[in-house]
Amino acid sequence: MKKTGAQIFVECLKMEGVDTIFCYPGGATLNITDVLSGSDIQQIVVRHEQGAVHASDGYARASGRVGVSLVTSGPGATNTVTGIATAYMDSIPLVIFTCQVNTMLIGNDAFQEADIVGITRPCTKHSYLVRDGKDLARMIKEAFYIARSGRPGPVLVDIPKDITSNLYEFKYPEKVNIRSYQPTYVGHIGQIKRAMKEIAASKKPVLYTGGGIISSGASAELVRLAEVLSIPVVNTLMGLGGFPGNHRLFLGMLGMHGTYAANMAITSSDLIIAVGARFDDRATGKVDEFAPHAKIIHVDIDPTSISKNIKVDIPIVGDSKNVLQKMIHLAEQGGPEFKDYHASIGDWIKETEQWKNDYPLTYVRNGTLKPQYVIERIYELTKGKAIITTEVGQNQMWTAQFFKFLKPRTLLSSGGLGTMGFGFPAAIGAQVAYPKSLVIDIAGDGSIQMNIQELGTAVQFRLPVKVVILNNAHLGMVRQWQELFYEKRYTWTCLECTPDFVKLADAYGAAGYVIEREDDVDTVLKEAFRNGMPTLIDVKVNPEESVYPMVPAGAPLREMLLV
Amino acid sequence: MRHIISVLVENEFGVLSRVAGLFSGRGFNIESLCVAESLDPTVSTMTLVTSGNDAIIEQVLKQLNKLINVIKVVDFKELDYVSREMVLVKVNADERSREEILRMVEIFRGKIIDVSPKTYTLLITGDEEKLKAFLTLIKPLGIKELVRTGPIAIARGDKVIKVKEKHSEGGGEGNG
Numbered sequence: 001m002k003k004t005g006a007q008i009f010v011e012c013l014k015m016e017g018v019d020t021i022f023c024y025p026g027g028a029t030l031n032i033t034d035v036l037s038g039s040d041i042q043q044i045v046v047r048h049e050q051g052a053v054h055a056s057d058g059y060a061r062a063s064g065r066v067g068v069s070l071v072t073s074g075p076g077a078t079n080t081v082t083g084i085a086t087a088y089m090d091s092i093p094l095v096i097f098t099c100q101v102n103t104m105l106i107g108n109d110a111f112q113e114a115d116i117v118g119i120t121r122p123c124t125k126h127s128y129l130v131r132d133g134k135d136l137a138r139m140i141k142e143a144f145y146i147a148r149s150g151r152p153g154p155v156l157v158d159i160p161k162d163i164t165s166n167l168y169e170f171k172y173p174e175k176v177n178i179r180s181y182q183p184t185y186v187g188h189i190g191q192i193k194r195a196m197k198e199i200a201a202s203k204k205p206v207l208y209t210g211g212g213i214i215s216s217g218a219s220a221e222l223v224r225l226a227e228v229l230s231i232p233v234v235n236t237l238m239g240l241g242g243f244p245g246n247h248r249l250f251l252g253m254l255g256m257h258g259t260y261a262a263n264m265a266i267t268s269s270d271l272i273i274a275v276g277a278r279f280d281d282r283a284t285g286k287v288d289e290f291a292p293h294a295k296i297i298h299v300d301i302d303p304t305s306i307s308k309n310i311k312v313d314i315p316i317v318g319d320s321k322n323v324l325q326k327m328i329h330l331a332e333q334g335g336p337e338f339k340d341y342h343a344s345i346g347d348w349i350k351e352t353e354q355w356k357n358d359y360p361l362t363y364v365r366n367g368t369l370k371p372q373y374v375i376e377r378i379y380e381l382t383k384g385k386a387i388i389t390t391e392v393g394q395n396q397m398w399t400a401q402f403f404k405f406l407k408p409r410t411l412l413s414s415g416g417l418g419t420m421g422f423g424f425p426a427a428i429g430a431q432v433a434y435p436k437s438l439v440i441d442i443a444g445d446g447s448i449q450m451n452i453q454e455l456g457t458a459v460q461f462r463l464p465v466k467v468v469i470l471n472n473a474h475l476g477m478v479r480q481w482q483e484l485f486y487e488k489r490y491t492w493t494c495l496e497c498t499p500d501f502v503k504l505a506d507a508y509g510a511a512g513y514v515i516e517r518e519d520d521v522d523t524v525l526k527e528a529f530r531n532g533m534p535t536l537i538d539v540k541v542n543p544e545e546s547v548y549p550m551v552p553a554g555a556p557l558r559e560m561l562l563v
Numbered sequence: 564m565r566h567i568i569s570v571l572v573e574n575e576f577g578v579l580s581r582v583a584g585l586f587s588g589r590g591f592n593i594e595s596l597c598v599a600e601s602l603d604p605t606v607s608t609m610t611l612v613t614s615g616n617d618a619i620i621e622q623v624l625k626q627l628n629k630l631i632n633v634i635k636v637v638d639f640k641e642l643d644y645v646s647r648e649m650v651l652v653k654v655n656a657d658e659r660s661r662e663e664i665l666r667m668v669e670i671f672r673g674k675i676i677d678v679s680p681k682t683y684t685l686l687i688t689g690d691e692e693k694l695k696a697f698l699t700l701i702k703p704l705g706i707k708e709l710v711r712t713g714p715i716a717i718a719r720g721d722k723v724i725k726v727k728e729k730h731s732e733g734g735g736e737g738n739g
């Protein structure tokens with residue numbers, strides 16, 4: 001039987017198991033929205049298309065499933081760009097459907113036409129312009145497959161409006177067959193054995209792990225390998241939660257705002273075992289002086305990540321989980337080459353523990369309300385059992401430092417692109433995926449204003465997301481750089497005319513609270529966390545606080561400014 | 564180092580812009596690019612010339628491979644190959660120089676493909692060295708315009724660069 005393109009679209013989503021779509025309408029979506037409304041796919045209608053993509057991204061990061069959004073042509077499509085670029089940098093599986101003007105009008109500068117495939121080409125894993133409706137089902141199938149397989153990423157499908165109303169024979173393809181796309185999951189056993197030899201011969205190994213552990217579901221394997229061989233672990237921002245934040249072998253996050261122990265361990269190490277991390281400049285500091293005494297083993301599913309920023313001694317292309325399983329197997333056999341290893345590793349562990357004890361993450365308690373204190377309290381009150389999203393800036397770094405992430409997919413943060421305005425819509429998406437969980441966006445007063453309109457979405461769909469605004473009356477992170485490197489000339493960074501967040505919440509029908517003193521933190525947070533409503537909590541923190549340790553941009557990791 | 568790279572791609576809409584965008588977006592050099600359908604009409608061959616140190620070339624090859632529509636990437640540095648380029652040159656041709664031009668074209672096994680009262684248009688094919696030698700010699704006669712294709716290359720002997728069919732997994736597994 002023949003179906004319209006819109007019907008085919010909805011059938012395909014069902015076949016893919018899509019339960020939720022984040023969307024915003026326009027002239028070009030009309031045929032699809034009309035069919036979708038009769039389906040049991042949940043439709044979360046946002047207030048801005050950037051919000052739709054970030055929400056689908058939060059849904060994907062929290063659940064591990066592909067996040068799906070649908071927007072109209074032209075401005076609807078261009079509004080998605082920041083969301084797509086954010087997901088691309090962090091390897092998040094999304095499918096973004098944009099509608100396009102009629103096939104015959106493409107290229108004519110038609111009303112609300114934008115070459116969205118062209119605009120997003122550098123920030124998508126792949127994209128499709130559906131030029132013939134008979135390809136629609138295949139392209140949708142491929143889009144989902146490409147988004148979630150290999151190194152995940154966003155895939156855009158642009159559908160002209162006439163295709164959504166024309167009739168086509170519908171047959172859902174059983175299989176995907178893309179001859180030019182064959183991700184490598186299985187690590188080369190010879191390389192893995194070489195890596196194990198290096199580990200056995202090392203005295204100061206460090207596991208440096210990132211978001212790849214989370215996307216491949218390899219946390220349990222990471223913990224196992226670290227424990228079997230007593231290897232201390234440092235995480236990138238994207239890797240937090242991939243290894244329990246309260247584990248004795250955990251040294252914390254490395255990099256610009258990393259812990260003293262993590263950065264010193266990298267600096268002193270003789271063997272870095274990088275798994276699912278990509279040697280980003282915020283993590284490595286001055287790249288020529290990164291881990292100056294170490295050989296490097298690098299496990300990554302994306303061959304382009306290997307030897308891109310740093311020369312690697314043993315490259316292993318493969319899925320983190322697959323490779324770690326093989327490493328564990330070899331480590332557990334514990335051949336004779338591991339005898340000396342186990343005898344000497346205790347000294348290295350002691351050295352790292354010394355760093356942890358001598359220079360823990362800390363801040364000065366002086367009677368003023370400190371943002372770090374607020375985050376510590378959120379951790380204690382939730383016992384770490386919450387999904388935390390962040391905005392970007394100091395709020396993000398303090399969260400990474402002072403909240404102990406115990407499980408994967410509990411920290412959702414824009415790592416690669418550093419997108420202010422990500423956290424709130426991402427929290428909405430996470431709440432949609434897990435309606436019963438406590439979802440908290442730790443925000444800044446600047447960032448929250450970048451997608452504040454999504455309060456309407458949260459209220460409309462009864463998504464009781466909590467936004468804790470660490471209100472320092474500044475674009476704090478930029479202010480911090482001005483304080484340190486521009487002689488305190490705070491140009492552009494004092495936030496004036498910030499709205500009264502309690503009144504704003506009230507205007508939207510959400511709950512609002514203010515916290516001005518340490519003493520009120522627990523009472524207000526407890527109340528806010530159980531009120532069952534979307535909630536803004538305006539926490540007036542000390543505006544002078546900075547994030548430490550800090551490795552100035554371009555300096556090696558050992559050169560940390562401490563508190 | 565200069566590398567000639569052959570890229571087999573799906574003969575589809577938009578693939579060229581993905582490859583071109585990759586080079587501009589990542590700041591890779593691209594000296595020349597030649598694209599046309601291959602023996603298999605579903606596949607196009609792009610021959611491109613780029614340069615860079617080993618680390619850069621490694622990234623170029625990997626990044627090309629990462630593009631979903633790219634089926635195969637071959638760096639001719641790894642192979643024994645032959646390459647040819649074609650050049651069209653419009654030169655001043657007056658009473659005094661015509662004879663000389665004809666002789667050069669003869670020596671280099673070229674052709675004169677168009678003639679006007681004041682110019683000859685010459686066609687020469689060859690590898691890089693040959694074209695360079697020819698252009699050096701013809702230059703003093705006065706080149707008015709020059710168009711080159713950029714090289715194309717093929718492996719020597721019976722070695723064939725072709726697509727091998729593989730099958731993706733991914734059937735069935737839903738979004739759960």
Ligand SMILES: Cc1ncc(C[n+]2csc(CCOP(=O)(O)OP(=O)(O)O)c2C)c(N)n1
Binds near residue numbers: 392419420472476
């Ligand atoms: C969309 C976007 N624009 C600009 C920046 C640059 N930037 C990085 S941090 C920051 C300040 C953020 O201020 P706020 O949200 O109040 O967080 P704070 O640092 O004060 O905690 C800015 C402007 C960015 N990361 N993202």
Ligand SMILES: [Mg+2]
Binds near residue numbers: 471
């Ligand atoms: Mg701020």
